[in-house]
Amino acid sequence: MGSDKIIERWVPQFRKGLLEFIILLKLQQGAIYGYELAIEIKKLTSIEVAEGTLYPLLNRLKRDGLVTTEWQTAEVGTPRKYYKITTLGLETLTKMKTVWTNTHSSILNMVMQS
Amino acid sequence: MGSDKIIERWVPQFRKGLLEFIILLKLQQGAIYGYELAIEIKKLTSIEVAEGTLYPLLNRLKRDGLVTTEWQTAEVGTPRKYYKITTLGLETLTKMKTVWTNTHSSILNMVMQS
DNA sequence: GCATAGTACATTGTATTGCTATGTATATGG
């Protein structure tokens, strides 16, 4: 098996948890609805989030109180469910940033040593 | 539920996949056995790897041809199984470094914007 | 009118994988 195949299997695993972090980062900039969020994430990180990944994840964030939701209907178009980050979400995000920063510097050290 | 509790649940998810990357990074510096590897990872990254996590993971890496193993017996002490990175492992590691770097810069951009 | 593509949300089932718990065996210090 080539390394490409291995990477292909690894990347989704690598993303686990990371997606939650990325979504909260994006939500920090303002409320957004699911479909737009998927497009934004792809634009910003080149990560293609499947809808079967995104919606359950957003529901988990809501269940845990990190986001709230609000339906918005317009005269035209399908109703959109907007997600907004809560105080708890912002608190959590701050801690995630710390974990990310620490992990990054550890890994950077290991890369340097090699 | 407080943000600490949420982070506690998030961190293991965040590590998924990352562990493989960290292990290959360490192995790049030379062969090492499982028990020592766990201690090294904790020292380098503050990540406490449970043995029930580490050994299955090392076996996966072996199954996929990223590492080879060799038993080494000494006059005293328990025999140790040394893990050595293969060419395929080094190839894979290079690609993982790229993914890591790209992801990091994307996230950095999102952090900046906020 | 109507077909096609796009927008928007949602669920089910599967595979992967980190972790807890547990087990085996050897070595060492009190």
Add this chain to the structure above:
DNA sequence: CCATATACATAGCAATACAATGTACTATGC
């Protein structure tokens, strides 16, 4: 002897990314 540390290993559980599928509305071209 008995606790602790070293060293490897497996079984079962829980979390989660993803593919596949479904519903419903809108926009565009013909």
